[in-house]
Amino acid sequence: MKKFDVCIRGQxxxxxxxxxxxxxGFYAARFIEANDYSDAVGIxxxxxxxxxxxxxxNDKSDPPKMNVVExxxxxxxxxxxxxxxxxxxxxxxxxDEEWDEEELSKPISSLKERLIILRDISNRIGVIDIHTHSICIHFTNGLYPVAILFMFLFLLSGKVSFHQTYYYIxxxxxFSVPFSYLTGILEWKKRYRGAMIPIFYAKIRYGMVIFVIGGLCTLWYFIYPGILxxxxxxxxxxILLNISILVPLMYMGHLGSIIVYEKVV
Known part of the structure; x- marks a missing residue:
């Protein structure tokens, strides 16, 4: 087992x-043994x-957040x-703010104090956290498989409309990949403080792979429209180059689900 120092920022x-x-909010450090960086942060x-x-x-509409600092x-x-x-x-x-023990022992007596607490809780309802990267990446990841579907529909039917639809999709x-990639980088830096752990390394690398394969397919068709x-x-x-993009797409989806549902960070 490896040894790790982990610093977390809670907000x-x-x-x-x-x-x-x-x-x-808080800062906290823990010293633990784990198999790798991801395992250490998860523990x-x-x-x-x-x-x-x-x-x-916290209410579910305004959950607390924990980000990896180091x-x-x-x-x-x-x-x-x-x-x-x-x-x-x-x-x-x-x-961030130390609790005053004397203040804690003092009961909430005034109407003003009660209203402040109620206002603080109710304000959380109006907070909307827009996950820009999730919106962009689902758009991009959904288009590539659909394009490949139209490619095979053309190969099976020979209809020109399928041929053209493949190219436009x-x-x-x-062209949407750079936006998805950029929003992913920004969200990684904002939510996870740019934590350099293996799962994020993998997402960055495979994001570039998807962009290269998709770009090659599009450029190849643009130069040689009659290829199919x-x-x-x-x-x-x-055809094989087009199909190959599905592998990194599925793997990226797998990594994203680990981050979201297993709460790696």
Missing amino acids: NFLIKKGSKVKKN VMDSFRTELKDVVI VNEVYYFQDKMFVGDKVLPGEGFIW MLIAT ENGGIQRLAF
């Missing part, structure tokens, strides 16, 4: 302590959810983790 946590409710995230489940009262493989564990200007112990949480899909109408080795190579 938008609606915490209830005693009679007080407050939105807060730490799960432990935080367990530790905080009894005090976090993950390091180390030879041995130290007592503290140094991240920027912060010195983090290996246990507990460094909250491939053209739209290929003629027989021979060139048409076979063109």
Whole structure:
């Protein structure tokens, strides 16, 4: 087992302590043994959810967020983790706003305090977190298989309309890839603080593979529009190149589902 230092940034946590409710954020570090970076982050995230489940009262419409700040493989564990200007112990949480124990013991008595709490909770309903990358990538990933479907429909029927539809869909899909790729990079930096762990390395690499294959298919057809109408080795190579894009597309979908549903980070 390898040793890792993991620093997590928590934000938008609606915490209830005693009679007080407050939105807060934290920095926390953990020193653990795991198989790899992804496993280390997953273990730490799960432990935080367990530790905080009894005090976090966020509504589903405005959930708390945890992002990876830093993950390091180390030879041995130290007592503290140094991240920027912060010195983090290996246990507990460094909250953005410390709780005043005297304040916590004081009951909520005034109408103003109650209204503030209700307003803070109700404001969460209007918060909309638009997942731009998810929107873009589903658009792109859906177009390529449809284009390939029309390619085979042309090969089976010989109808020119299928032939033309294949090209236009491939053209739209290929031009949409840079937008999907860019939104993915921006979301990775925003939500996951650019955490350099294997699953993100893989998504970056395979995103480039999809762009290259899609671009080659589109360019090849643009230069030689009759490629599907003629027989021979060139048409076979063109068909195989088109089909090959499905493999990285499916793998990218698999990686995305791991991040979203298994909460890697």
